[in-house]
Amino acid sequence: MLVDGKRTEFKHIISLILLVVLAAAAVIPLYWMVVTAFQQPTLTVTFPPEWFPSNPTLFNFQRFLQRPYVWRWTLNSVIVAATVTVAQLLVCVMAGYSFAKKEFPGRDLFFWMYVGSMMVPSQVTLVPLYITMSKLGFINTYYGLILPAVAGPFGVFLMKQFMSSLPTELIEAAKIDGCSEWNTFTKIILPLSKPGLAVLGIFTFVGQWNEFIWPLIITNSAAMRTLPIGLTLLQEEVPMQYGLLMAGATFAAVPMLIIFFSFQRYFLKGVTVGALKG
């Protein structure tokens, strides 16, 4: 049964075929990356291409992992993505709670300022941020990589959306029982916001792992690059070795694919909650 409570009709079969074709177009490039990564380097450039490597090899991965700095780039990516995620969660859960449940003068003004700033092109802040960071001596440091990324307004917005659906009565009851503001937050609000934190945490981690333009600008020493920037350094080598590049790309993509398949539900939920409308 394909359709709930109805017989499968001819038009459903047509829909299904169309969907498979469109989905294949989006997924085949990723599949092709993996195939090239496991392919013998000499066979990468032969015709016709093999859709399934007849003689798969780990050679490309071995060569990639023996490159200088590859493990350092991976470590940098882990450090940056993990730290930004933890910091974002702390900062955003507090702000989101305040915007959703507190009624202080100027709240709506502050909130719309946050929302409005999501529409400002990120390139507007690039140059001043770079100058600030270089004045502070943060070029090529973890501070430089991490600090600006924590400030994003999207996390606050997402948490506010989640928190708005929590019952206000609970907070009032805690107040009547003489619970302090801070205890109400840590004992009642935090445990209830776990699903929201999970969604924001996953989005932030994946986003930071994949981030390109800011790490590109703020680092220039080989040791401080993150994985995506490191990959582009390999790409600049002549001649371009696609087997090696695709092995590197697979290496960087697989952790995110694992996260996606483990927490798929949260991703789909996060997309709906994180939109301004709908």
Place this chain on the structure above:
Amino acid sequence: MKLQGLAKEVVKQRWGYYFILPSFVLYAIFFLFPVLWSMVLSFLDYGWWGTTFVGLDNYRSVFSDRIFWIGLRNTVYYTLGVVPLWLAKAVIIAALIFPFRKGIQTFFKAAFYLPHVTSSVIISMIWLWIYNPPFGLLNYLMKSIGFEPVTWLGNTKTAMPAMIFMTVVMGGGSSIVLISAAMNGIPPYLYEAAEIDGATSMRMFWKITIPLLRPTLLYLTVMGTINSFQVFTNIYLMTQGGPQFATTTIVYQIYELAFSRFQFGKASAMAMVLFAITFVFAIIQFKWLGQEVEY
């Protein structure tokens, strides 16, 4: 008196401020302040050699730069190519998966979402490989159906369409999820009533689904336009703006000006122009698509 009341309220609700404080401090330092500084920078000649106020010189320099106009045209070309195609793709897929049971819907949503968890660096590298003239997958397909191979990214006529094609093929994952959610919110009795009146599925799609999806489509159009205007990573990694400036975009030029040539003032002026264009586009779209529909 009014002011006193406000002060009282501020003190009474102080915890509201305490809770947003950490976020707001970061936001002020790393967002508000840089935006304001960027505006100031656009009127300065700024560099290690010193800082001078140059009035509108940076803007004059931007508007008299032939490459800027090419970049603007390319950015608009890219956006006009990507946004309608990508949105149409998302609406069609959401409509196609709608009748199926939940498990199948989730399977397809996940498949289309997959490229979104992959870095744009990786997507660019894969497509550079697919577009490779002698050995790439696409030219293999071209040859096997009897066409001449094309240097997709090396030809001024095909470079930008190739970028658009790649974005549309890989994109749409999150829009599909959003549109599906909005479709589930449409009351089923509307369709039942239409079915009794003998409406075809096509007619129901155009007369019920699309009008009721309008807020979602508006949101996606605005966000899609803003994102397309900021296209950078693909360009930087795949064409470096070439061949012969055929794929140079505004953001690519901002990057070049600021971080290759260190012309911070002119780069800021160009960023302000981008900001203004994005803003105007968003307003036009809200006005145009936001009108109430008559039934």
